[in-house]
Structures are given as structure tokens and as C-alpha cells.
Amino acid sequence: xxxxxxxxxxxxxxxxxxxxxxxxxxxxxxxxxxxxxxxxxxxxxxxxxxxxxxxxxxxxxxxxxxxxxxxxxxxxxxxxxxxxxxxxxxxxxxxxxxxxxxxxxxxxxxxxxxxxxxxxxxxxxxxxxxxxxxxxxxxxxxxxxxxxxxxxxxxxxxxxxxxxxxxxxxxxxxxxxxxxxxxxxxxxxxxxxxxxxxxxxxxxxxxxxxxxxxxxxxxxxxxxxxxxxxxxxxxxxxxxxxxxxxxxxxxxxxx
Numbered sequence: 001x002x003x004x005x006x007x008x009x010x011x012x013x014x015x016x017x018x019x020x021x022x023x024x025x026x027x028x029x030x031x032x033x034x035x036x037x038x039x040x041x042x043x044x045x046x047x048x049x050x051x052x053x054x055x056x057x058x059x060x061x062x063x064x065x066x067x068x069x070x071x072x073x074x075x076x077x078x079x080x081x082x083x084x085x086x087x088x089x090x091x092x093x094x095x096x097x098x099x100x101x102x103x104x105x106x107x108x109x110x111x112x113x114x115x116x117x118x119x120x121x122x123x124x125x126x127x128x129x130x131x132x133x134x135x136x137x138x139x140x141x142x143x144x145x146x147x148x149x150x151x152x153x154x155x156x157x158x159x160x161x162x163x164x165x166x167x168x169x170x171x172x173x174x175x176x177x178x179x180x181x182x183x184x185x186x187x188x189x190x191x192x193x194x195x196x197x198x199x200x201x202x203x204x205x206x207x208x209x210x211x212x213x214x215x216x217x218x219x220x221x222x223x224x225x226x227x228x229x230x231x232x233x234x235x236x237x238x239x240x241x242x243x244x245x246x247x248x249x250x251x252x253x254x255x
Contacts, residue, residue, distance in 0.1 A: 006030055010211035013241065017248035019208045020201045027207040031175055034211060038218035039171040040164065045222070047160040049110065049123045052088045054156065057112050058149050060085055060092030061142065068096070068114070070140040073133030075114050090123070102129050109224075175210065182206040182238055189243050194251045209245055213238045 001022070009015040068077040075096045082095040093100060093113035105113045105120050106127055113120040119135070121128045152159075186202035189195075197205075213234050220227060227233055 001026075003030060003033055006208065007211065010208040013244035013248055016205065016208055016245045020197065020205045020249065022204050022208075024200065024204060027204045031179065031207050032172065034214060035172045035175050036168060038214055039168050042218065042221055043164040043167040046123075046126065046167075047163050050159070050163070051156060053090050053110070053112055053121065053123045054149070054153060056087035056090035056092055058146075058153070059087045060094070060112070061145060061149070065094050065142070067142050068094070069142075070132050070136050070145075073117060073131060075116055075119075075132065175214070178238075179203065179206045179210060182210065182242060185239060186242055186246065189239075189246050190249075193243075193246055193249075195246055195249045196251070197246075197249060205245060206242065209242045210238055212241065 006019065006022070006026075009019055065077060065079070065083055068075060070076070075094075077094065077096040079094060079096050081097060082093060082099050084094075085092050089110055091108055091111040093105065093111065093115075095113065095115050098116045100113065100115055102115065102118055102120055105111055105115065106122055106129075108122065111120070111122045113122075117133075118129050118131050120130075180203065183199060183203040183206040186197075186206060187199060190197050190202065216237075217230065217234055220230070
């Protein structure tokens with residue numbers, strides 16, 4: 001049975017139940033491909049957004065502000081009001097006046113901000129707030145920051161590779177853990193439904209059952225649709241779908 005055939009069968013409870021006779025090896029291989037296809041697009045988009053952010057960061061510092069220093073955990077400049085500029089769809093904010101708070105910045109999408117006490121990167125639904133005090137122990141000037149950017153810009157391809165590989169491996173690890181937990185829940189459901197199926201077959205079924213929830217939530221992530229309680233929704237959907245799949249399996253015969 002090809003992966004494409006397995007994928008088609010994984011979309012409906014009526015055909016999903018037939019996959020319990022598949023091998024563990026094939027189920028593991030299927031998960032490797034599924035996670036690759038669902039995690040790769042977002043990783044590529046994130047890497048491209050980071051690249052845009054780095055270029056916007058560089059342009060903003062080079063052309064947006066004449067001089068500044070970071071000293072004793074604070075951003076100092078001659079600005080009397082926040083300086084805001086747009087570069088390749090990324091907003092760059094310089095604010096040594098304390099006008100903006102981190103919460104104000106995080107309300108915006110794709111933004112890099114030098115605030116009075118923090119530097120903030122918020123790109124593609126990934127946000128990081130870093131106090132200057134934890135990043136820089138000594139005085140830092142604009143020229144030194146420009147040199148720091150030039151150094152890391154040359155390493156971007158390594159960073160992109162690490163993001164893609166790291167995201168894939170992390171998503172794969174979480175998925176294997178999730179499938180194992182779902183199979184344990186399946187033991188309870190199988191007992192309630194009086195289905196004659198062991199843990200190995202449940203694990204195989206769980207590996208295929210997560211196809212639809214995984215694809216749907218990957219699409220939500222790609223379109224930046226932030227659902228409230230997304231973790232609970234994913235598990236609720238997966239468990240209900242698994243329950244429907246198990247119902248299609250013949251019940252254990254009464255003694």
C-alpha cells in the first residue's frame with residue numbers, strides 16, 4: 001500500500017480502521033513524511049520572515065537613527081519621540097522615551113523594537129522579549145551593533161538550516177509522544193467499546209488518525225489563525241476521531 005493510498009484512507013473513520021493491519025515500520029515512516037510535509041512550509045516561511053526582519057533591522061539601524069548607545073540595561077538616544085519606519089513589511093521602532101511598552105509592541109505583527117529597557121522581535125507569530133541587561137553587560141554603540149549584524153548576517157544560512165531541521169525534529173518528537181498517548185487513551189476506549197485490539201494495533205491506528213488534525217492545525221498555523229485553546233481543540237478532535245475509528249472495528253465476541 002502506497003503512502004498516497006494510506007493518506008486517503010487516513011481521512012475517514014470508515015477507511016481508517018482498515019489500516020490497523022499495517023506494520024509499525026510503515027506507520028513510523030508515514031509519520032516521518034507527514035510531519036515533514038506539515039512542518040516544512042511554516043519553517044520556510046519563518047526563515048524568510050527572519051531574513052526580512054534582519055534586513056529591516058539592518059536598514060532601520062543604518063538609515064533610521066543617527067546614533068544610540070545601550071548602557072546599563074537602557075537604550076539611549078537623542079530622540080524626543082519614538083521613531084517608526086517600515087522596511088519590507090517589517091515595522092522597526094526606536095523608542096528611548098518610554099512611550100511604548102512591550103505589550104504595545106506585541107499588539108503589532110512583524111515588528112522589531114528597541115524600547116527603553118527591552119529589545120523585541122515579533123515575527124510570524126513568534127515573539128521574543130529580551131532585556132538589554134541580560135544581553136549586554138558593557139556599553140554598546142550603534143557602530144558595534146552594525147558590526148554585530150554584519151557578522152550574523154553571514155551566518156543566516158546556518159540559522160535557517162537549524163530552524164528547519166530543529167523544527168522538524170521537535171515536531172516529530174512531539175508527534176510520536178502524542179501518538180503514544182493517543183494509543184493509551186485508545187486502550188480505554190477499546191475496553192469501553194468491547195473491541196479486541198492490542199496496544200500495537202492501537203498505536204498504528206493512532207499514527208494514521210492524527211493525519212487530519214495535524215494537517216488542519218498546520219494550515220491554521222500557516223494562515224496565522226490563532227485559535228483559543230488550540231491544544232485542547234487538537235486533542236479533543238483527535239480523541240473523538242479515534243473513537244469513531246474504533247467503533248468501526250468488530251467488537252470482541254462474548255464468551
